[in-house]
Amino acid sequence: MKKYVNKILSGLLGILIIIQFIQPERNESGTAPGDIAGKYAVPDEVMEVLKPACYDCHSNQTRYPWYASIQPVAWWLAGHVNDGKRHLNFHEFTTRKIAVQNHKLEEIIEMVKEKEMPLGSYTWTHADARLSDAQRDLITNWAQSAMDGLKAQYPADSLVLRRK
Numbered sequence: 001m002k003k004y005v006n007k008i009l010s011g012l013l014g015i016l017i018i019i020q021f022i023q024p025e026r027n028e029s030g031t032a033p034g035d036i037a038g039k040y041a042v043p044d045e046v047m048e049v050l051k052p053a054c055y056d057c058h059s060n061q062t063r064y065p066w067y068a069s070i071q072p073v074a075w076w077l078a079g080h081v082n083d084g085k086r087h088l089n090f091h092e093f094t095t096r097k098i099a100v101q102n103h104k105l106e107e108i109i110e111m112v113k114e115k116e117m118p119l120g121s122y123t124w125t126h127a128d129a130r131l132s133d134a135q136r137d138l139i140t141n142w143a144q145s146a147m148d149g150l151k152a153q154y155p156a157d158s159l160v161l162r163r164k
């Protein structure tokens with residue numbers, strides 16, 4: 001029995017060591033073909049909240065903590081980053097259709113107001129991403145004024161997202 005347990009444990013240890021050498025690609029290109037600030041006014045105080053609270057998962061530049069090199073944590077983090085970027089990327093924001101941009105702004109308001117974002121597992125380890133009520137208001141007011149700007153600038157039906 002003891003021999004059996006030893007075999008399993010050393011097998012698991014072997015796997016743990018081997019997976020350290022399989023590292024996912026890092027999200028550090030920093031390229032910004034459609035930076036949100038290229039089209040929308042983003043005041044410094046808004047960016048000072050968005051950067052630490054959202055950019056690690058919603059941009060092309062993630063700041064990796066030391067434990068991001070340890071597997072399987074690296075896979076878990078890469079999953080969040082890839083998933084987050086697919087939904088919203090502040091560095092590629094203006095490459096999307098105007099109706100999509102409008103919709104993303106609306107979702108930002110919703111997610112921040114409902115405290116769904118930033119992710120709980122993230123604020124647990126990133127104190128600078130724990131938003132106060134004032135910071136949440138700052139983000140939602142900013143996103144709302146960006147939406148108002150679009151409304152003033154584009155015909156109403158071009159802002160409606162049509163799902164195929």
Ligand code: HEC
Binds near residue numbers: 055058081087088
């Ligand atoms: C630790 C990673 C992480 C952080 C930090 C983070 N998000 Fe997210 N976000 C995700 C993931 C993953 C998804 C997609 C899955 C989901 O909806 O839960 C998502 C989804 C969203 C969506 C939904 C988009 C859609 O298409 O439904 C919005 C809007 C959003 N995040 C805004 C924000 C804002 C604003 C911040 C900062 C205040 C933020 N997120 C911080 C990971 C993150």
